[in-house]
Amino acid sequence: MRICLRVMQMLIAKSNGKSVLAANANREEQYWCPGCHAELILKKGNFKISHFAHKNRMCQIFSEGETVEHLLGKKRILAAYRKAGYNGELEKHIKMLNQRPDIVVKYKEQKTVVLEFQCAPLSLKKMYERSMGYHTNGLKFCWILGQRYKIKKKLTQQISQ
Incomplete structure (x- = not known):
């Protein structure tokens, strides 16, 4: 089975100067894009892979869907x-x-x-x-x-x- 879902997301973000994997992230923390330094949203649930997403989708470095x-x-x-x-x-x-x-x-x-x-x-x-x-x-x-x-x-x- 091949899944072709494309999403605008990333697995790694910065918090307090350290890299954090989305799967290990906590909703109470703030996260920042390692490329453009914009604030990110943590998306963590039961059906999708845990990931971070830009609030405004304007990042040039982390802009491709995966x-x-x-x-x-x-x-x-x-x-x-x-x-x-x-x-x-x-x-x-x-x-x-x-x-x-x-x-x-x-x-x-x-x-x-x-x-x-x-x-x-x-x-x-x-x-x-x-x-x-x-x-x-x-x-x-x-x-x-x-x-x-x-x-x-x-x-x-x-x-x-």
Whole structure:
């Protein structure tokens, strides 16, 4: 079963100078966007994944919608790295690039690898630009492709790129 729900949300926010995962957040606290520093709303219930949302939806850094596959996938990828003994963060804003990769993992000798879990359509040009941004700034990176890119009976041009 594939769920295609798109929502304007994020999993990480700032509170008292610290990053807080939405699943661990408390409704009595105030939360702020790590990118634009605007106030956020905590959305936590029984049916949707806990997340933060902008009150005005005007943030340029955290503006894309995310599918349930993407939200769950990046949490599971990070959990697998942590289980293997690595430190990592979800949606860490990289100021020098003005972007937030899905996952940033620290490995031996404090080296960093950036993981992008790509579920939505992304042009080859955009993927190249992001990859070159990481490379130019000395960051190792890896793209992990979601269900949309799964090879079925025939290879489409987009998937082959």
